Amino acid sequence: MAILEATRLAKRFGPVTAVHDVSITVAEGEVAALLGPNGAGKSTTLHMLLGLITPDAGTITLFGMELARHRVEALSRVNFAASYVDLPGPLLVQEVIDVFARFYAVRRPKERVAEMIELLELGPLRRRRLMDLSSGQRTRVQLAKALVNAPRLLVLDEPTANLDPDAGDRIRGLLSRVARDSGAAMLITSHNMREVERMCDRIHFLAEGRVVAAGSAAELAGHYGAEDLEGVFLKVARG
Amino acid sequence: MTALPLHPDPAPALTLPPLGFAARRSRVLGVVRRDFAALRRSPIRIFEILFWPTVELLLWGFVTLFLRTQRVPFVVAFLLGAVLLWQVLQKASNEISIAFLEDIWSRNLLNVQVSPLSSTEYLVGLVLFSLGKVVFAVAMMAGLAYALYGFGVTSLGVGLVPFMGVLLLLGWSLGLVGIAAVLRFGENAQVIAWSLVFVVQPLAGIFYPVSVLPAPLRAVSWFLPASHVFEGMRTVMAGGAVPWDRLAWAGALDVVYLALTLALYAWALGYARRHGKLSRFGD
Known part of the structure; x- marks a missing residue:
């Protein structure tokens, strides 16, 4: 289909x-x-x-x-990630994923954020601000955001x-x-x-x-x- | 890496029905949470909320102290009341524009625009958060005005709430015009978002009665909701009653302007989508 x-x-x-x-x-x-x-x-x-x-x-x-x-x-x-798009720099990693979980109306956002942090191995970074991360780390956060609603x-x-x-x-x-x-x-x-x-x-x-x-x-x-x-x-x- | 916590069919289990009330509330609160988190993580922005209003309050406060020595009746309270209410208008306008511009500055606008967040939900979120910031800033200024100059904002009586309501609605309308200008003309139009509210300042009789304006400008002033608020404020402070007829007119103008600016925003967003401008923000 x-x-x-x-x-x-x-x-x-x-x-x-x-x-x-x-x-x-x-x-x-x-x-x-x-x-x-x-x-x-x-x-x-x-x-x-x-x-x-x-x-x-x-x-x-x-x-x-x-x-x-x-x-x-x-x-x-649907969800989306791109190399030329960024996420709000002042926010913590866990806050960014949480915000997008709410944009996508995830039922239990806190649980889902924890799952994404584990999946993308972002645990040590979860309380770091986006602006302080390397480009590779930011890409992982972008993917966490992109997967937060389990897009089709x-x-x-x-x-x-x-x-x-x-x-x-x-x-x-x-x-x-x-x-x-x-x-x-x-x-x-x-x-x-x-x-x-x-x-x-x-x-x-x-x-x-x-x-x-x-x-x-x-x-x-x-x-x-x-x-x-x-x-x-x-x-x-x-x- | 761990097992993938992914769902074969996410719609029923993982996410709320997208058009239901709970999903809409989730998206609106998402905007509020994002802006609150961004503010909380940026001490400079918290400082900025209070800095300019405080500078303005101090400036006009000392002017009023000088005028008090000149025995000018009512002027002291007029000016301090005007400074406080002007901040409501200015902050309501600027905060909503800034929240939108920050999505551009942080190159996050595309993430927002490809999410299921509707324009209405986005704007409601921006408005709610700007309301919180305005209330916080004005409360701080009102406390300062009382502590430094003995001016109590409650001297505006029951008119205070409708006065602020009219100014908030006008400020949000002006903020929407600023956003629409950026969507239509691109990032260079940021200056419009910042400065539009200052076009209102000389015409609305904020620091002086509308009667001092030349006749043509008085006619323009009649169609500015803010003029009726500041005239009403002076009436109340001079011991008169709240001019409800003027406030009703101002409220009606606000409703018309808000409807027009919402239509303008929708048109500008459609224009940006048709011309590929959304894709180029933040390049």
Whole structure:
């Protein structure tokens, strides 16, 4: 069953066509990626799917509900993390997670906060202010926030962009476990092709605002005659 | 790492029905808790709540002490009362704008906007928290005014509550205009959010009667709820009755302005979504 169906999305900003005729489907439990060079329209597409940007054309359906009409119900089952988004710096780690537990109307927020702190190994940091944490530690708090409502769809825009290889590997491991154990679907953008190969079932390649290819990593490599996803990326990016 | 405390179907077990009252209350209180936690963790911001009102109170307090020596009737109480009520208006306006701007400054706006928090819930949360800060600041100033100058805010009598109510509503409307300006024009419009309330100051007859204004400005002043509050305050302090007719007019203007500014906010948010401006805040 598709939990996300975006059909023929289009968005222009003045003379620039950011997204043109993009259709994406994410099935329950699927980990999908949105790849493409800078300016391909990945973030614009993700932001349309999250209701941050209103499309000029096309429809977005989440869990069978049209996003434009059922924003609160649909977004209750989604969550989001991105490398370019932060959380309120003065708050303690446990306060940040608690606040978002309340935004997502979690029934027993204190218990859930404790679970997230344990899951993300944030125990020693729980009484530290966000502004005093390293980027790797902040990414873990962002993921705790993103998982606090046990989302059915997790949208991640370059989740490991600012992390060192060790921290990035830990986050990838965690996300893979989340996908496997919870059955949550994920939609990810990344410039790390190994990360995408390791985690994603299906990949949508965007170039100049259009989906130019879609399939598994192996299918795409075969289609483009490339050794791996990085080779596919280079061929797509260079036309 | 521990076993994943994740739920195969979270809707019934983990979270409240999203459109129910309990979920709405949870989201509104989430906004209040967030702003309270941010304030509690920032001693400089607590200092700032009291600093400017205290400076203003001291400044005008000494002016009134001077005027007292000049035997100017009623002026002492007029000015101190005006300073206190002006703070209600200014703080109501600025606090709501600042709470929104802090989401931009901390690059948290996207997290808020992709959550199920509705615009109404977000604004109600901001208003509730700003109300707490205004009450705290004014209570502190009222205590100082009494301790330093012997001015008791209770001299405003039963009019005090409606006076403050009218100013709070106007302040929140002005704050919403500031937020709408930032949503429409981007972060550069922050100056509007800060300064809009000062446009009201010369026109509302805060420190002088409206009658001293030129005729065209007096006409404008008639449509400012704050003018009726400050005129009413002077009437009460001079021994007159609370001018309920003026307060009713001011309250009606407040309701109209609040409705208009809510519509403006909704339009500006829609504009920001259509033009991709939400995505660019904090870049």
